[in-house]
Amino acid sequence: MLPTVRPSRLMWGLAFVCVGLLAGCQTANDGTTAVDAETSTPTETQSDVPNALNPLDYPPVATLQQFTAGDRACYATVTDPDGVETEQFASFELCDRTDLLGQSVQLTYESTSIIAASCQGDPACEESESVWLITAMEPVSSPAAPVSDRPTESDAESDRPAPASSPAAPSPAAPPPAVTEVPSMLFDNADLGVCTDFLDEEVAREQSQIYALNSEQYLVEVLCFMAAYQGSYEYWLYEPGTEAIAPLSFQVFYEDGEGAWQSVQTQPLAGLPTYDPAQQQLTLFTKYRGAGDCGSYANYQWQGSSFELVEFRAKSDCDGVALDVEDYPVIYP
Numbered sequence: 001m002l003p004t005v006r007p008s009r010l011m012w013g014l015a016f017v018c019v020g021l022l023a024g025c026q027t028a029n030d031g032t033t034a035v036d037a038e039t040s041t042p043t044e045t046q047s048d049v050p051n052a053l054n055p056l057d058y059p060p061v062a063t064l065q066q067f068t069a070g071d072r073a074c075y076a077t078v079t080d081p082d083g084v085e086t087e088q089f090a091s092f093e094l095c096d097r098t099d100l101l102g103q104s105v106q107l108t109y110e111s112t113s114i115i116a117a118s119c120q121g122d123p124a125c126e127e128s129e130s131v132w133l134i135t136a137m138e139p140v141s142s143p144a145a146p147v148s149d150r151p152t153e154s155d156a157e158s159d160r161p162a163p164a165s166s167p168a169a170p171s172p173a174a175p176p177p178a179v180t181e182v183p184s185m186l187f188d189n190a191d192l193g194v195c196t197d198f199l200d201e202e203v204a205r206e207q208s209q210i211y212a213l214n215s216e217q218y219l220v221e222v223l224c225f226m227a228a229y230q231g232s233y234e235y236w237l238y239e240p241g242t243e244a245i246a247p248l249s250f251q252v253f254y255e256d257g258e259g260a261w262q263s264v265q266t267q268p269l270a271g272l273p274t275y276d277p278a279q280q281q282l283t284l285f286t287k288y289r290g291a292g293d294c295g296s297y298a299n300y301q302w303q304g305s306s307f308e309l310v311e312f313r314a315k316s317d318c319d320g321v322a323l324d325v326e327d328y329p330v331i332y333p
Contacts, residue, residue, distance in 0.1 A: 060228060061140060064105050067095045072115045076134055078107070089114065090134040100137055108136035108290045109228040132228075135290065182210055182220050182238050185245065192245070195224035195234055197268070211277045213302060216241055221275065224268065229290050233269045235282075237305070250300060251309040253331045255316050261331050271296075282307055285325060294318040297325040 059080035067090070068075040074095035079085045109132045119125030186194045186208075187201055195204065207223040220236040235248040249265045256262050271286030280302035288294040296314040300307035313328035 059107065060226075061104060061106055064100050064103055064137065066101065067098070069095050072117070072119075073131075073133065076137075078105075088134055089131050090137075094134065094137060097137060100139060104140045105137040106140050107134050107228070108138075109133065110135045110290045182208075182218070182236075182245070186220065186222065186236065193247075194222060194236075195232070195268075198225055198232070200225040209275070210238075211275060213237075213280060219275070219302075220245075221273070230271050230287055233271075233273055234267060235269070235307075248306060250298070250307055251312075251332075252298065253296075253312050253314065255314070261314075263332070288316070289318055291318070291320070291322070293320050293322045295325075295328075296331075297328055 059078070062078035062080045065077040065079055065085065068077070068087075069092075072089075074090040074092050075087050076090040076094065077085060077087045112133045112135075113128040113130050114133070115123075115125060116127035116129045119127050184205075186192060187205060203226060204222055204224060209221040211219040211221070213219050216239055218238045218240070220238055222234045222236065224232040224234060226232075235250075236245055237248055238245045247267050249267050250269060251263060252266055252269075253261045253263050269284055269286075271284045273282060273284045275282045282300040282302075284296075284298045284300075286296045286298075288296075294315050294317060296312065298309065298313075299311040301310050302308075309332060311330070312332040313325060314331050315323060315328045
């Protein structure tokens with residue numbers, strides 16, 4: 001039997017900005033690792049900017065108010081859906097996107113190094129600071145939802161690959177009314193250990209999904225939290241007849257320090273999942289960084305009591321070249 005691991009030991013070594021492989025990929029890319037810190041407003045003279053900020057502190061969707069060109073970065077003034085205005089670091093080239101002023105935009109962040117505030121604009125200064133930098137802005141067609149309602153999976157729907165085809169399965173029965181109480185059961189029972197490493201309970205309660213596997217089993221999808229461009233999820237099997245509820249684990253692969261792919265079992269999944277109730281199939285696209293030029297794709301099929309890995313593909317080289325997932329190298333089978 002493969003060992004089950006928690007995200008703090010491995011999964012976040014696989015995929016997530018500030019908690020894993022995403023952070024690891026960022027480390028390989030720019031030598032920094034994200035850690036929790038107080039949110040800070042960047043200014044030209046600020047000298048106490050933390051080495052890295054928590055990406056959960058940044059709105060994924062906001063209204064762009066203005067750009068200000070600086071010595072260290074372009075500064076973007078944005079207003080989040082709750083009306084809170086902040087000034088954030090942005091890449092220099094974004095200062096030219098004046099066509100986005102006044103619009104609601106989707107923001108992509110990456111951890112990177114910029115010249116330190118202590119350099120006072122001296123280009124010869126070798127001191128640097130690690131910050132979360134806005135590297136891309138894309139207009140959104142509808143107003144941003146309030147912070148209490150975000151993030152939703154539809155925000156990242158365009159990033160999700162279509163599920164691979166599989167033999168048709170019978171359409172599951174509709175969940176009975178009692179199943180709607182499952183999220184409360186999960187979050188109100190601390191002994192279950194739901195999302196023990198990090199839980200945004202407000203988001204989790206609102207964004208949990210329940211799918212009928214058959215008349216006696218239900219799949220519960222829990223969004224533990226959402227960062228800049230993907231989330232952390234857990235899946236639970238609920239059987240109303242016996243009131244039994246238990247976590248599900250998944251087979252994934254990670255690349256060790258010698259470049260060999262290792263198989264492990266993990267409960268949390270980081271990325272952009274898509275569940276097809278008709279096919280009883282779960283697919284997971286995981287970005288190793290925001291640019292989407294490296295990542296993994298997993299395809300799982302429900303087998304009555306667990307999900308079985310059908311296919312795992314991965315592109316570990318963050319080389320700036322984005323490929324379709326079907327072009328990723330096959331790691332399994």
